[in-house]
Amino acid sequence: MKLSSRVEALAESATLAVTAKAAQLKSEGVDVVSFGAGEPDFDTPQHIKLAAIRAIEAGQTKYSKPATGIAAVKQAVCEKLARENELQYKPSQVIVTAGGKMACNLAIQALIDPGDEVIIPVPYWVSYPEMVKLAGGVPVFLEGDENDSFKFSPAALEAAITPKTRLLIFNSPSNPGGFTYHPAETQAIAEVTARHDMVVLADEIYDRLRFDGQAFQSFASSSSKAYEQTLTLIGASKTYSMTGWRAGYVAGPVPIIKAMAKLQSQSTSGACTFVQHGLIEALTGDQSEVERMRVEFEKRGAHIHQRLNALPGISCNKPTGAFYVFPNVSGTYSKLSVAGSIEFAKAVLEKAHVAVVPGIAFGSDACVRFSFACSMEQIDKGLDRLAEFLR
């Protein structure tokens, strides 16, 4: 069967593949501890579920009109961005999508022509390079500094920009790095992009999941130029534990939002209508569950960081946001006789029944990713097994 060369060249999502493998082993009766997908273990807050149920019962089961999102949800997004991100947008600058991943894909498809360069800081979320390649673009990898929690410097960014640069993907708090750029760092990076004719896709889906008082500033709020050249991408999946609902949104310059809308009208026809009603409730309703979950992630992050650093051959930065740690495990490779992160992940899954995602999928073969969106009990169980395995 002949498949398109675009799809032949596409890698499967490693995060979803590891999660599926762990789920399959569990269904076969193997007691796997999964640090795979970045999917909160909490239930979606009840008031959000009820809002969607009420919407279904009220007949909100037809196409989203318009396909870019119903008026009330765009208004709720604008209010959220003004309230929490110091960003003033109008509803005409907003598009609601079937998840943050779709938002990212639409933005890249709307902006990138074959040969255009897209700067992707390393470590990166698995799907960015593949989406860029699908659009015919060229990923340009910008190495983060492991000694600075994997952040990249403004000077390194400046050096990576060429006349072909079209886009920077800026993700903070970071998946998989677990780090968050300080506002001063974000501003320094925005000063670089302001000097160039380029767009910034600011993936801020973890904007509310920050730890130990970590300060944060939305990229677009750094300066008026940053506002003009940035697409701000957020969604409900992580903050409200709504991964399966597929509720994402983007705000930014009207011409780009219109281009994304055109693509959306020819692909998904928009986000599910009653999900949008759930999203309105998520954004405008009681926020106490968000804080409860955030506090729990903070505790888990501190705990997994401390436990990983106590293991021989492993060094780990303390997470300041999102729910990932990205330890360097290369100090174990010779003892385990593994060649890199894929073999490491395979060995711990097969021998210790612990699922982690190989760092190579995020651009760093010395590391693996642990998602701590699982219970403290699971974290301890998984780390006990890993400790035993590494003894």
Ligand code: GLU
């Ligand atoms: N974004 C989450 C992760 O990185 C969910 C899976 C995915 O879409 O990659 O694990």
